[in-house]
Amino acid sequence: MKTMKNLxxxxxxxxxxxxxxxxxxxxxxxxxIFMMETDNPMAVRRQVSFCEAIHDDQIIVEGITARKIIxxxxxxxxxxxxxxxxxxxxxxxxxxxxQPHVVIDAIIAKKNLGTHLYEAPLVISxxxxxxxxxxxxxxxxxxxxHNLGRLILNGCPEANTGIPGxxxxxxxERVLRAPxxxxxxxxxxxGAMVKKGQKIxxxxxxxxxxxxxxxxxxxxxxxxxxxxxxxxxxxxxRGNIEYCxxxxxKARAIGGSVLEAILKQFNT
Numbered sequence: 044m045k046t047m048k049n050l051x052x053x054x055x056x057x058x059x060x061x062x063x064x065x066x067x068x069x070x071x072x073x074x075x076i077f078m079m080e081t082d083n084p085m086a087v088r089r090q091v092s093f094c095e096a097i098h099d100d101q102i103i104v105e106g107i108t109a110r111k112i113i114x115x116x117x118x119x120x121x122x123x124x125x126x127x128x129x130x131x132x133x134x135x136x137x138x139x140x141x142q143p144h145v146v147i148d149a150i151i152a153k154k155n156l157g158t159h160l161y162e163a164p165l166v167i168s169x170x171x172x173x174x175x176x177x178x179x180x181x182x183x184x185x186x187x188x189h190n191l192g193r194l195i196l197n198g199c200p201e202a203n204t205g206i207p208g209x210x211x212x213x214x215x216e217r218v219l220r221a222p223x224x225x226x227x228x229x230x231x232x233x234g235a236m237v238k239k240g241q242k243i244x245x246x247x248x249x250x251x252x253x254x255x256x257x258x259x260x261x262x263x264x265x266x267x268x269x270x271x272x273x274x275x276x277x278x279x280x281r282g283n284i285e286y287c288x289x290x291x292x293k294a295r296a297i298g299g300s301v302l303e304a305i306l307k308q309f310n311t
Contacts (some may be wrong), residue, residue: 060297062295063128066295067302079099079130088261088291091104105289113130135157160178165304166180216254219262238256243276255280257281263275
């Protein structure tokens with residue numbers, strides 16, 4: 044068990060799914076986790092995304108603190124303070140410096156941006172774009188449905204459907220997208236209750252309109268430059284404000300699958 048607790052786990056990405064995974068591992072006493080992000084991450088579900096530490100230096104999700112660091116040399120100090128370090132490292136140079144036992148590609152880019160089998164003794168990927176046995180040791184299914192969270196040891200996860208998950212009968216309707224390229228701003232904050240037809244914000248001078256009633260569960264940062272049709276917000280028709288600060292059931296399930304893969308590899 045001492046060996047298990049000392050496993051070093053590097054996570055590529057620190058968005059919603061990566062954060063759910065990190066939380067599940069941290070709560071299972073894997074405390075030697077570090078996360079690698081870009082210098083300007085753009086999360087929608089910001090209150091449950093550790094990448095917000097890049098902007099705000101620190102964020103707490105479900106009682107777990109992540110904080111921004113500048114150099115890999117600071118990782119140990121973050122671990123000593125019982126926090127998860129998040130570093131700007133889009134080229135994943137920290138992996139070479141730290142040599143983790145496990146690397147998890149949790150970027151959810153729908154394609155492989157350079158992850159390979161030889162980065163660690165166990166390399167895990169989330170979602171489509173990877174082939175288990177060729178690119179990674181284990182690929183994890185992220186598509187909602189019967190196979191969500193399934194460990195794939197040979198082959199590929201399901202292809203990206205482009206259809207948002209069904210919540211209370213809504214799929215496309217609950218996702219807010221930029222109506223045009225420009226700068227997004229809003230007078231509302233995450234957690235606001237909205238009505239169908241209400242103005243959520245605007246991209247330059249073009250309004251962003253709520254297509255359904257619900258709670259604004261996620262929204263990108265104000266004053267952000269966006270491309271046309273970029274996902275900029277998420278309305279939850281269930282209307283439960285508490286969900287805004289809680290890891291989603293999907294992220295929690297995927298995190299459990301990553302935990303399963305790690306235990307399968309190292310708990311022998």
